[in-house]
Amino acid sequence: MRIFDPHIHMTSRTTDDYERMAAAGVRAVVEPAFWLGQPRTSAATFVDYFDSLIGWEPFRAGQFGVRHHATVALNPKEANDPRCHPVLDLLPRYLDKDGVVAVGEIGYDSMTPAEDAAFAAQLALAVGHDLPALVHTPHRDKARGVERSLAVVTESGIDPGRVLVDHLNEVTVKLVRDTGCWLGFSIYPDTKMTPGRMVELLKTYGTERMLVNSAADWGRSDPLLTRATGEALLLAGFTDDDVDRVLWRNPVEFYGQSGRLDLGDLDAPAATFAGNSILRGGE
Amino acid sequence: MTPDRLRAALRGVPDPRWLDAALRRVRTEPAAITRLFPAAARHCGRGPLPDLPGWTVDEAARALLLAALPADHAATTAEALYRYGDAAEKRAVLRALPLLPIGAACVPLLHDAIRTNDTRLVAAALGPYARHLEQAAWRQAVLKCVFTGVPLAVVDDLDGRADAELAAMLAALAAERHAAGRAMPADATDLLDRLGAGSDLTTAREA
Numbered sequence: 001m002r003i004f005d006p007h008i009h010m011t012s013r014t015t016d017d018y019e020r021m022a023a024a025g026v027r028a029v030v031e032p033a034f035w036l037g038q039p040r041t042s043a044a045t046f047v048d049y050f051d052s053l054i055g056w057e058p059f060r061a062g063q064f065g066v067r068h069h070a071t072v073a074l075n076p077k078e079a080n081d082p083r084c085h086p087v088l089d090l091l092p093r094y095l096d097k098d099g100v101v102a103v104g105e106i107g108y109d110s111m112t113p114a115e116d117a118a119f120a121a122q123l124a125l126a127v128g129h130d131l132p133a134l135v136h137t138p139h140r141d142k143a144r145g146v147e148r149s150l151a152v153v154t155e156s157g158i159d160p161g162r163v164l165v166d167h168l169n170e171v172t173v174k175l176v177r178d179t180g181c182w183l184g185f186s187i188y189p190d191t192k193m194t195p196g197r198m199v200e201l202l203k204t205y206g207t208e209r210m211l212v213n214s215a216a217d218w219g220r221s222d223p224l225l226t227r228a229t230g231e232a233l234l235l236a237g238f239t240d241d242d243v244d245r246v247l248w249r250n251p252v253e254f255y256g257q258s259g260r261l262d263l264g265d266l267d268a269p270a271a272t273f274a275g276n277s278i279l280r281g282g283e
Numbered sequence: 284m285t286p287d288r289l290r291a292a293l294r295g296v297p298d299p300r301w302l303d304a305a306l307r308r309v310r311t312e313p314a315a316i317t318r319l320f321p322a323a324a325r326h327c328g329r330g331p332l333p334d335l336p337g338w339t340v341d342e343a344a345r346a347l348l349l350a351a352l353p354a355d356h357a358a359t360t361a362e363a364l365y366r367y368g369d370a371a372e373k374r375a376v377l378r379a380l381p382l383l384p385i386g387a388a389c390v391p392l393l394h395d396a397i398r399t400n401d402t403r404l405v406a407a408a409l410g411p412y413a414r415h416l417e418q419a420a421w422r423q424a425v426l427k428c429v430f431t432g433v434p435l436a437v438v439d440d441l442d443g444r445a446d447a448e449l450a451a452m453l454a455a456l457a458a459e460r461h462a463a464g465r466a467m468p469a470d471a472t473d474l475l476d477r478l479g480a481g482s483d484l485t486t487a488r489e490a
């Protein structure tokens with residue numbers, strides 16, 4: 001089973017996770033820029049974060065043969081902090097990078113006017129840089145958040161086929177299914193989705209434009225739930241080809257629209273020297 | 284290495300017109316390099332360059348772009364592109380430094396690269412431009428290569444520059460490795476031999 005996790009925050013995970021993910025079949029990931037738990041107080045700290053998403057993190061992933069790409073954005077939560085607004089001016093530099101395959105996560109947290117402004121501005125950046133967009137949907141007041149997000153997407157003029165609306169569930173899937181947008185589902189313990197519920201959704205709505213991710217981060221989460229979902233799908237009678245479509249070809253097709261997804265030589269040895277410093281621990 | 288050799292080695296790129304246009308533009312409008320530099324790999328490729336072993340297509344294309352800058356822009360632009368570059372862009376800047384009319388102005392970039400844990404950056408910092416690196420920092424960088432498994436073949440002028448102090452540092456590492464029951468890389472024990480410090484390290488090499 002080859003797995004592309006289209007939404008996982010590896011910055012918050014350990015090197016052991018990479019090792020376990022690789023062993024479970026995860027061969028590519030996309031890491032969206034997001035909220036780190038601790039509020040940031042200046043744009044400069046985002047620069048270091050974004051640099052890590054296109055520098056250190058792909059190198060760390062490469063040690064285990066995992067291909068790492070990123071999406072870059074000012075996340076909705078911190079869009080509410082005026083100290084973080086200058087981040088919007090820093091984004092164009094990062095949206096030119098090879099490893100950046102979309103603008104994201106953008107969208108709503110509490111649906112404030114500041115979030116409206118950041119969301120619209122960043123959809124415009126996606127259009128301007130010819131990149132897809134990853135839209136986070138809020139945890140609270142989710143259905144209205146999804147409706148409002150879709151309205152902003154429509155207003156921006158971005159092609160819905162270049163938008164991934166994420167963290168959907170049984171209720172919100174209905175709102176997005178016929179919009180032409182791609183649909184993301186986060187398999188996440190306690191909140192969001194479970195493998196069993198995901199199986200039912202795929203039975204009902206089919207596999208087209210459907211993506212499954214672990215959204216693993218600093219919360220109680222599990223980077224192997226993509227694999228668990230693939231196994232649950234097989235047990236429920238889905239074919240290997242169905243599973244490959246959901247867990248590999250769909251994310252490849254969505255992020256491939258950036259023209260920057262680099263999955264060549266995935267079987268070649270990691271682009272580094274044998275016996276490198278990570279496998280051996282820091283100094 | 285010279286820009287002419289890089290240009291000749293790049294004659295097979297898939298989109299030669301993009302590269303030619305980019306080079307012309309950088310000559311007359313230096314600020315344009317900010318967007319052309321990250322885009323170079325997408326237009327030219329990332330694979331190894333058959334005519335120039337040790338170079339990749341993107342490194343060579345980006346080094347050419349830097350070399351095309353007007354001389355008075357070279358140091359500040361190299362610094363900015365490194366500062367805001369992803370790992371591949373940083374590597375290309377480091378590879379380009381010996382081609383640029385900048386004297387020792389960009390030595391701080393070498394220090395930054397050597398501090399990282401990205402072995403590809405450490406290796407790229409030890410090319411010909413490292414002649415501007417002070418000896419103590421150079422020794423530490425070579426030792427870091429041995430420690431992290433970077434082949435010493437990446438170090439420019441290794442034998443010309445290796446000294447007794449480096450031999451002592453390598454011998455101490457060999458002793459630690461021996462005590463831990465772990466091997467030294469063969470290229471490091473060979474270097475110790477050449478430095479005349481290998482004779483009492485036979486046991487370390489056998490470990």
Ligand SMILES: [Zn+2]
Pocket residue numbers: 007009032034105215
């Ligand atoms: Zn997320």
